[in-house]
């Protein structure tokens with residue numbers, strides 16, 4: 001366990017970066033420090049590996065005060081990933097990853113062969129191992145940064161805004177990879193970000209830091225979104241928090257309706273009313289786009305199916321949550337969200353209003369459960 005006991009950090013010059021922080025981070029948890037710039041997240045995190053020493057209070061790892069632990073020994077047990085990847089530019093990818101195991105006494109050969117395994121684990125093609133960091137994309141560099149931090153198999157991983165310099169698509173891939181890795185490795189991860197979306201996506205627990213280095217709330221992502229502890233947190237999680245909160249709700253109660261589908265060959269003979277939509281599917285019933293009366297006329301006049309259909313909205317995949325269900329409905333040109341099975345074939349359609357009904361039912365059930373426990377206490 002990582003523990004902060006009344007930890008304060010005041011920098012020379014007077015800035016209080018962290019103010020009387022009390023926090024317990026469970027082994028194997030994924031904890032995200034989130035908050036606006038200057039809120040003290042990085043300073044708090046760097047006190048775990050002694051890159052910053054507290055002005056007062058104690059930071060301990062597994063019951064041992066880090067101030068009393070040799071800094072080099074401490075850091076060998078704590079992986080550290082930073083925004084730019086922090087790779088050594090004049091070393092190949094594999095040698096970057098092998099750095100710490102070599103420092104720990106492994107032979108170079110042993111460390112390299114182990115490094116290749118770790119690269120694969122973080123989703124990197126081993127063919128990239130002999131390249132230099134500058135020959136990789138930003139996303140690939142970040143994966144190498146993660147591989148390097150994991151190479152010595154440290155129980156703790158600190159990650160300081162590791163994905164903030166890559167584009168949104170790559171960022172989502174890296175986030176998904178991180179979740180997958182964590183499910184496999186169960187490290188104690190402390191992750192700093194200023195992005196609340198990233199925080200609630202990744203964290204088991206979220207610590208929201210406010211101005212002046214004061215911890216505002218430390219809770220599960222669901223609770224931070226549904227019950228912000230302070231006005232500051234409510235403001236920080238923003239106006240979309242209700243929508244984001246839908247991602248923590250299962251979509252079991254959402255009804256699937258039959259959707260009228262056609263294959264390309266059937267289009268010229270279609271008769272549609274104004275405002276009516278049909279879903280074009282391929283021979284395996286995978287959605288290709290929505291078609292209305294204008295699209296049918298287009299096909300009859302010789303336009304391709306691709307040019308005549310409106311791109312479908314986001315798809316609702318098996319096991320997805322209420323946020324995806326609602327997004328599928330509201331991003332669909334027809335207003336009906338498309339649910340698909342594991343193979344991508346159409347299962348049915350989702351109406352936005354019924355997603356809200358499912359939400360209301362879940363809430364009623366929660367209220368009933370709360371009411372019951374309230375009466376039991378009387």
Ligand SMILES: Nc1ncnc2c1ncn2[C@@H]1O[C@H](COP(=O)(O)OP(=O)(O)OP(=O)(O)O)[C@@H](O)[C@H]1O
Pocket residue numbers: 011012013015016017035036037038039040041042043044194209
């Ligand atoms: N070495 C330092 N010397 C003086 N002041 C510092 C130092 N490091 C950080 N600070 C100040 O401490 C405060 C907290 O900084 P910190 O980097 O921990 O915040 P943060 O929440 O991580 O923000 P960011 O996301 O911008 O890094 C800021 O006001 C910053 O200017």
